Amino acid sequence: MDYQNRAGSKFGGGGVASTSATNADRRERLRKLALETIDLDKDPYFFKNHVGSFECRLCLTVHQNDGSYLAHTQGRKHQTNLARRAAKEQREGKKDEGAQTGLLAGVQVKKNLIRIGRPGYRITKVRDPISRQNGLLFQFQFPDIIPKTEPRVRFMSAYEQRIEEPDPNYQYFVVAGDPYETVAVKLQAREVDRREGKFWTWFDEDSKEFWAQVLFKTERDERFSAVPGLAPGRK
Numbered sequence: 398m399d400y401q402n403r404a405g406s407k408f409g410g411g412g413v414a415s416t417s418a419t420n421a422d423r424r425e426r427l428r429k430l431a432l433e434t435i436d437l438d439k440d441p442y443f444f445k446n447h448v449g450s451f452e453c454r455l456c457l458t459v460h461q462n463d464g465s466y467l468a469h470t471q472g473r474k475h476q477t478n479l480a481r482r483a484a485k486e487q488r489e490g491k492k493d494e495g496a497q498t499g500l501l502a503g504v505q506v507k508k509n510l511i512r513i514g515r516p517g518y519r520i521t522k523v524r525d526p527i528s529r530q531n532g533l534l535f536q537f538q539f540p541d542i543i544p545k546t547e548p549r550v551r552f553m554s555a556y557e558q559r560i561e562e563p564d565p566n567y568q569y570f571v572v573a574g575d576p577y578e579t580v581a582v583k584l585q586a587r588e589v590d591r592r593e594g595k596f597w598t599w600f601d602e603d604s605k606e607f608w609a610q611v612l613f614k615t616e617r618d619e620r621f622s623a624v625p626g627l628a629p630g631r632k
């Protein structure tokens with residue numbers, strides 16, 4: 398999906414209304430970023446109904462578009478319901494059902510696919526030289542990834558995963574590339590800066606190396622942001 402080049406591209410690139418980013422542009426950019434990170438096909442609570450709206454089967458809410466749904470998944474209501482669901486399943490002893498080493502809940506496993514182990518990786522601590530934001534640079538090796546596919550990433554809250562006891566101090570950065578095992582890196586539960594150039598992924602088709610950079614918002618920015626998990630972008 399390429400929303401960025403859609404506006405104006407048919408008309409020779411001159412049709413964009415304004416040079417400054419409007420709120421609509423900002424929402425569209427957030428939506429695009431969220432769509433790149435969150436795989437809706439694998440979200441067990443995401444449901445597209447017959448009239449084309451989107452429903453959260455966990456919270457029984459209706460959303461007009463996928464962007465609105467994605468924002469909802471980062472909100473308090475959804476996160477609270479996830480926590481309740483996790484607690485209920487734990488009481489009922491369902492906690493470990495379907496759990497496999499190296500795989501997290503919400504990541505559906507293609508049953509007939511033979512897994513070939515985990516991708517090689519390197520993680521480097523980074524710091525944005527201008528904003529002084531701390532973060533991590535990930536480098537994964539996927540030499541035998543299925544041709545013409547790229548690794549996918551998403552962030553998962555402590556309550557979404559079922560591998561270990563939910564600890565709200567952590568979140569998980571999940572990387573999937575078939576036929577490798579899906580892996581997750583445990584991160585501190587700080588808000589990720591999803592603005593362009595701060596959070597990015599890149600797959601090198603030739604070397605089959607997958608790169609991702611995650612920068613955390615500064616504590617000051619975290620205090621001022623409205624929606625946890627979805628950065629508000631520049632003001």
Ligand SMILES: [Zn+2]
Binds near residue numbers: 457474478
């Ligand atoms: Zn929900």
